[in-house]
Amino acid sequence: MGWRKYTSIGDIGEKLNDGMTIMVGGFGGVGNPPTLVQYLVDQQIEEITLICNDAAFPLIGVGKLVCNRQVKKLIVSHIGSNPVAGEQMTNGEIEVEFSPQGTLAERIRAAGMGLKGVVTNIGIDNEWVNKEKRTLDINGGLYLLEEALHADVALIYAKKADEFGNLIFDKTARNMNPLMAMAAEFTIAEVDELVPIGELEPEEIITPGVFVDAIVKSEGVNWSWVWE
């Protein structure tokens, strides 16, 4: 009986392995799930292809994974706030695939929606963006075909979950989280608060629980923010 999604990270640890493609929600560290990121650090999961909006800051969120050299490839829109990521990219230690931020979001959303890609004219005349991509002529306009981005596992931070995995988020910590929650084979939501089923208003739910496979309790942020 029950949905049995609420678990401890130790019990679902076998879902996280070397060489995986892992999506992590967040923007500049805000909305990165701190406890799940720390688990990747502690377990020394390596050779990760990390899909994230950005590389956060060196000691904050997913920035730690980059600094610990656990990431082999980054698929991001930005790494400027993490100079270590820039150094590793310049030295050829890490592969970085940049997508314009809105295109990155849509590629992730497409995967979550069961679509194979999106069609956009962002970067259509930009050789850094349009390189090796197919183009489509639609009513006389030229567009890029941007392929959907899937992951093996998505690591999500949410404010609240019920036992079915319905999620609500916290202010700007929402960012890529609801999109990534839909785009992986296995989605783990780290939450500040778990409530009994029926406690969340159906109207307020942002991510329906059908997309969420496991829920773990957050131990809270274990870093200092740059503004502190």
Place this chain on the structure above:
Amino acid sequence: MGLGMMERKKMARRAAKEIEDGMIVNLGIGIPSLVPNYIPDGYSVMIQAENGLLGIGCSPKTGFENENLCNAAGYPVTTVKGASYFDSAVSFGMIRKGLIDITILGSLQVSEKGDIANWIVPGKRVPGMGGAMELAQKAKKVIIVMEHVNKYGEPKIVNECLYPLTAKKSADLIITEVAVFQVDSNKGLTLLEKKKEMSVEEIRKRTACSFFVSENLKLVN
């Protein structure tokens, strides 16, 4: 970097003059983030942060920051009445659909045609484009606020950008500490305003392309 706080504030104040009552505005990091301080009281303006907020308010007082309420630079903000939160797909939907009236961005270089290069210096600086490509390509008006020359004294306003482009023919207005240029992608640049202490000739020396001078040339105040 090279500029003092006073000059940075003046540039932000000048950029704020472009904002009209009722506008939807997106602000980049650095000098553009100072612009809200100069929007007239009584204006209804919604400021968007592409990380998922429409309706940024003033900075919170020390001790009242919320770690989950930040702007695109990762710094704490507050919200105004009527503000909304949304995910990154919705955020860029607003941008691509052309709902942003003005975006104010920094840049490494801008060409006389309005080409913008602000996301990478290959082999040296690799910040990434973030949301700049969507904003530069789709906002109704693109204002560049930047230093007139780089830290080596080289012009940042050029014939052709040397660095990889963010977007072609996108800038509409360039504001530096010494000049304000209107950009026309066919006609080129027109100097609209200049700093009192600087002659047009001196501005030409610091600018790596030709420009027209407005018949109605004003002083930056």
